[in-house]
Amino acid sequence: MKKVDAPTIIIAIAAASAASAAAFIAPSRESQVSMPESETSVAAAPSATITTTNKENQALFDDNVTEFVCNDIGAKLRQEQVELQLPSDYDTLENDILASLFGSNEIRNDFFRNILGRRVAYFPRQCTKNQHQLLEPPMSGFDLSSMYESNDWISLRKRGSQDRLNKEQTSYNDLTDYIAGGGSAVIPVTPDDYLHNTKMQIDTALGIKGEFGTSMNIYHSGPSAVALNIHYDSYPVIVLQLEGQKEWIIQNDKFGENVNDITDWRNVTLTEGDLLYIPKGVYHAATGDPEHGSTHVTIGFENI
Numbered sequence: 001m002k003k004v005d006a007p008t009i010i011i012a013i014a015a016a017s018a019a020s021a022a023a024f025i026a027p028s029r030e031s032q033v034s035m036p037e038s039e040t041s042v043a044a045a046p047s048a049t050i051t052t053t054n055k056e057n058q059a060l061f062d063d064n065v066t067e068f069v070c071n072d073i074g075a076k077l078r079q080e081q082v083e084l085q086l087p088s089d090y091d092t093l094e095n096d097i098l099a100s101l102f103g104s105n106e107i108r109n110d111f112f113r114n115i116l117g118r119r120v121a122y123f124p125r126q127c128t129k130n131q132h133q134l135l136e137p138p139m140s141g142f143d144l145s146s147m148y149e150s151n152d153w154i155s156l157r158k159r160g161s162q163d164r165l166n167k168e169q170t171s172y173n174d175l176t177d178y179i180a181g182g183g184s185a186v187i188p189v190t191p192d193d194y195l196h197n198t199k200m201q202i203d204t205a206l207g208i209k210g211e212f213g214t215s216m217n218i219y220h221s222g223p224s225a226v227a228l229n230i231h232y233d234s235y236p237v238i239v240l241q242l243e244g245q246k247e248w249i250i251q252n253d254k255f256g257e258n259v260n261d262i263t264d265w266r267n268v269t270l271t272e273g274d275l276l277y278i279p280k281g282v283y284h285a286a287t288g289d290p291e292h293g294s295t296h297v298t299i300g301f302e303n304i
């Protein structure tokens with residue numbers, strides 16, 4: 001188990017042009033087409049078909065708790081996924097922090113039994129077909145000023161470019177101006193940060209022991225910001241939208257193959273409280289709201 005001092009975002013392909021930012025943005029909440037994101041990048045977004053929710057894909061799942069799931073990622077990629085050793089009683093606990101993260105005990109259980117390590121899934125906090133009483137998420141909103149004071153690992157990012165924030169050269173006002181101009185601050189949660197206790201509670205609920213556990217990174221972005229171009233992560237991630245909204249485009253075929261071979265993508269807009277699960281090795285991208293800022297947190301099964 002290696003120590004990771006700064007946030008790692010995986011694999012660069014090539015820098016996407018600024019003009020392709022518009023291609024990442026889709027106007028509606030469901031079933032729109034757009035193009036993908038990463039620290040893996042492409043000179044131009046590939047041509048793609050965006051699919052709507054596929055009922056056939058959902059046949060194995062509780063249709064009341066999942067807005068959509070993507071295609072199975074295939075045997076090869078499934079073998080590369082992280083195996084969690086969950087506590088034996090995780091599915092009997094009432095309204096614990098994992099239930100709060102997913103929205104309910106039922107959604108939590110369905111995720112770990114049927115979805116983890118198999119396919120992308122999207123869990124909206126406001127779902128008209130959901131028959132369960134949804135819980136409030138364990139995190140919401142974002143205190144940038146607190147993180148600026150407590151965290152020494154802030155990265156400034158635009159479309160895959162990365163600069164470490166130097167507080168001697170960049171004031172808090174400079175940082176907010178950078179974000180307002182379409183930049184992103186990527187901030188790994190460290191022990192001095194106000195969100196670290198929440199991270200540790202999630203680790204404990206997942207049965208993760210040890211010094212490092214999950215990684216937790218905040219992506220605080222300005223209007224139309226693209227922190228990363230099309231990429232995949234080398235570990236599974238859970239994304240929780242903290243404030244604002246963000247458009248995501250996600251691979252839905254040719255798993256484990258070159259990004260240029262992908263022909264099918266799924267599109268979704270995350271709003272506050274929504275959750276998205278992306279397995280290891282699945283290409284994706286995200287674009288901030290064109291008019292307002294946006295913040296999400298990723299929980300990565302990185303050091304387990």
